Amino acid sequence: MDKMKIVILGAGYGGLRALKGLQKKHLNAEITLVNKNEYHYEATYLHEVASGANPPERISFAIKDVVDTKQTTFIQDTVIKVNKDDKTVELDKTGLISYDYLIFALGFESESFGITGVDEYALPMVDINTAVAIKEHMHRQFAQYEATKDDALLSIVVCGAGFTSIEYLGELTQQMPKLIKQYNLPADKIQLTCIEAMPTLLPMFVEKLSTYGIQKLKDRGVKFLVGTPIKEVTADTVIYEENEERKSIKAKTIVWTTGVKGSSVVGGSGFEERRGRVMVEADLTAPGYPEVFIIGDCSAVMNPENNRPYPTTAQIALKQADAAVANLVAKVNNQPIVPFTFKSQGSVCSIGNNEAIGEVLGANLKGYPASMMKKVIEDRSLSQTGGLKIMFSKGRFDLYH
Numbered sequence: 001m002d003k004m005k006i007v008i009l010g011a012g013y014g015g016l017r018a019l020k021g022l023q024k025k026h027l028n029a030e031i032t033l034v035n036k037n038e039y040h041y042e043a044t045y046l047h048e049v050a051s052g053a054n055p056p057e058r059i060s061f062a063i064k065d066v067v068d069t070k071q072t073t074f075i076q077d078t079v080i081k082v083n084k085d086d087k088t089v090e091l092d093k094t095g096l097i098s099y100d101y102l103i104f105a106l107g108f109e110s111e112s113f114g115i116t117g118v119d120e121y122a123l124p125m126v127d128i129n130t131a132v133a134i135k136e137h138m139h140r141q142f143a144q145y146e147a148t149k150d151d152a153l154l155s156i157v158v159c160g161a162g163f164t165s166i167e168y169l170g171e172l173t174q175q176m177p178k179l180i181k182q183y184n185l186p187a188d189k190i191q192l193t194c195i196e197a198m199p200t201l202l203p204m205f206v207e208k209l210s211t212y213g214i215q216k217l218k219d220r221g222v223k224f225l226v227g228t229p230i231k232e233v234t235a236d237t238v239i240y241e242e243n244e245e246r247k248s249i250k251a252k253t254i255v256w257t258t259g260v261k262g263s264s265v266v267g268g269s270g271f272e273e274r275r276g277r278v279m280v281e282a283d284l285t286a287p288g289y290p291e292v293f294i295i296g297d298c299s300a301v302m303n304p305e306n307n308r309p310y311p312t313t314a315q316i317a318l319k320q321a322d323a324a325v326a327n328l329v330a331k332v333n334n335q336p337i338v339p340f341t342f343k344s345q346g347s348v349c350s351i352g353n354n355e356a357i358g359e360v361l362g363a364n365l366k367g368y369p370a371s372m373m374k375k376v377i378e379d380r381s382l383s384q385t386g387g388l389k390i391m392f393s394k395g396r397f398d399l400y401h
């Protein structure tokens with residue numbers, strides 16, 4: 001009997017977790033994993049690379065280390081399009097590959113919300129390359145200061161105050177003393193500004209926690225502009241609106257972390273989508289395509305408690321990967337599928353290496369204990385994508401190394 005062909009697109013949280021699950025099932029199948037890089041990166045640590053707190057190697061590992069070559073072929077290539085009616089995938093260099101079952105897990109892209117100048121001048125943080133670009137850009141600005149004394153070189157604007165922005169500012173403020181020394185900068189001229197359109201900061205946490213986290217950043221010199229939507233970005237200016245008045249702030253480093261959308265391959269392949277996300281069926285397949293599972297940031301699943309899609313997180317991507325594998329196996333064996341359900345375990349937002357705020361299983365945490373909890377959660381997720389060996393070599397706790 002011919003082997004069934006299973007293709008996984010993307011080796012992020014969802015894709016790698018699905019691969020590990022499928023390999024354990026030992027199906028009579030040829031598994032193909034496609035990813036644009038030869039490495040997996042933990043997207044939840046990208047802010048550490050962007051701030052310079054850690055090098056890219058610290059948050060990534062080789063995909064070959066989790067590939068069982070007896071069952072799986074890894075193709076390093078870029079996915080252009082899924083031809084869902086022909087059951088083929090178009091890859092940039094390899095051409096067409098076919099599938100019986102597809103697990104689509106291509107993750108997220110930056111969302112500019114159509115604001116003028118964002119694509120040209122603001123720096124997104126969506127993968128290793130963009131995170132490295134932020135760090136290198138900032139270093140170039142600092143390096144020019146001594147000769148030019150242009151204060152805009154010392155001004156950094158972080159656009160948006162969601163998780164990514166706050167975690168980035170947490171690490172960046174901890175790196176600042178080192179950078180000031182390295183480039184001989186006047187500390188009083190460093191300007192860190194975070195601009196948020198919404199009227200409240202970190203609304204997912206109880207007020208006591210969000211106030212604690214924001215105050216920590218203010219104490220480290222971050223200025224917050226809240227309820228001030230950004231209207232335009234130029235090479236050295238961010239223009240925003242405050243009380244219906246247009247105002248601007250000069251900055252040579254403008255980091256764009258206002259939000260993300262699902263991969264543009266979703267729309268390019270003709271799936272019904274909103275901001276790159278497909279509202280999937282209960283078994284996590286695309287409507288009308290029972291052999292195409294869509295997981296992670298490219299999918300949307302309704303939370304019945306508030307009738308809104310769950311936020312896109314690594315946590316839900318990992319759970320979806322397990323559910324997609326279980327339902328794929330059920331379909332192959334003509335067994336009933338199990339509808340996907342999700343219960344968030346909570347979330348923790350870091351404010352640098354040893355500080356965090358969070359809610360885990362109903363308990364509110366702040367400071368060092370929250371930071372420890374975040375490290376435990378991150379290592380658990382690393383073990384789920386990479387396995388124990390990778391967790392011990394790349395994990396958060398220094399005692400492993």
Ligand code: FAD
Nearest residue numbers: 010012013014036043044078079106107296297313314315
């Ligand atoms: P990803 O993990 O993004 O993986 C997608 C993979 O597909 C990548 O390897 C990418 O290279 C590859 N790829 C993309 N396009 C192509 C293509 N065209 N061809 C080939 N390969 C391609 N979530 C949490 O749960 N907790 C947190 O604390 C948290 N913190 C975060 C902090 C930051 C700074 C950021 C940026 C995100 C954070 N998130 C957090 C969100 C989390 O990272 C995402 O929800 C998660 O990465 C989504 O997983 P995924 O499998 O859908 O995609």
